[in-house]
Amino acid sequence: MQNNLYNILVPVDFTQKDKWATAKAIELANALHCNIHLVHVVSKNIFPLLTVEAAHFYPYDYTADLKNAQDRLHEMKEAYSQHLCGKGQIEISVLHGNEQEELAKYARLYQMDMFVKGLSKFNLLHRIISTVSISNLAKKTFIPVLAVRASGLVSHFKKIVLPLHDDHVPMRRIRLAAMLGRYFKSTIFVVSLRKENNEPGVPILSQTMEVIQSLTTIPVQSIILEGKNLATTTLNFSKKINADLIMINNKHEYYLPGLWNRVTKRLLSYNSSIPVITLEKEYE
Structure with missing residues (x-):
């Protein structure tokens, strides 16, 4: 029998739903004394409407995006660490590549026990994408995916x-x-x-x-x-x-x-x- 959760991964995209997912992850961490991993993936294809081949003709330096993401994750870590009251810690990571693939690699490498993913409240397209993402994450990693909205925080x-x-x-x-x-x-x-x-x-x-x-x-x-x-x-x-x-x-x-x-x-x-x-x- 699974006795505990040791590592929870929260995919971060710096939108409102990050707050819901992180708050729920903190609730779990305080109860189960596990670690929280806040992970942001900078996409390889900065022009989502272009094919991968076409994107090669538009060189883009993503170094600034990586640095900006790292700074914002540091701010999140400082803000949320004060809400931890158990033995767990908050770790932050910035990855580069395909979001689903990079999250799956990270989850396997660092032995994640659960994803906690925030769902959009109003945007229809984002809600569809989020649901597909949940299905794909579960299929790629065989790790439980907890989906939560703002209403789920109670x-x-x-x-x-x-x-x-x-x-x-x-x-x-x-x-x-x-x-x-x-x-x-x-x-x-x-x-x-x-x-x-x-x-x-x-x-x-x-x-x-x-x-x-x-x-x-x-x-x-x-x-x-x-x-x-x-x-x-x-x-x-x-x-x-x-x-x-x-x-x-x-x-x-x-x-x-x-x-x-x-x-x-x-x-x-x-x-x-x-x-x-x-x-x-x-x-x-």
Whole structure:
């Protein structure tokens, strides 16, 4: 069982959502005594509308961008360090290259245990890009990605919702939920959709509850939900009980309904004001 988080990576782009992600990372660090890594990636292609080949004809000295990013990260470190009350520290790094690839390399090199990523509040395009980024980060690194909006800062993981999408016990999510639940004194809600043939799917609910109870003594409840789309039904249930965290797998079962949502792989985190953790590998 995963006993703790030791390193949390916050991708920084110097926008408002950095504040939400960093504040949530500090909350976790103070509870779990882990380190926070604030990482900014300066893009190789400073002209995003050009092809890589065309960009070579427009030489650009990114040294100033690297220096500016380093200075701004230092300011963030000084501002947020005073909010740390545990044993963790804040580390800062500026990288250069493709954002997804560089973050994945950094995460593997320094053994990150979780990403914490802020989601845009209003901008539609940014919200779509952020959701795709979450899916890609989870797929590239197999590291949990916690997505949080400003509204998620009031959440303290007292109620954790764990939806089930098939007949397999989700061991990775269970271990992480049990670990977080132990630190935050949470209640875990294991939920599943009622099957079309009206079979309640009790075996998988019972098995999942048994595994959780073998790992921790925190309260666990199992609930069968009525609905056709797991993402929408889970969101509605989570809002109804004022949940603080939803934990999902990076699978199509957690895409929002509709063809466009399927094509763009919009996970339920896109419509969630509640923090959402996305994991890639489910059964390790």
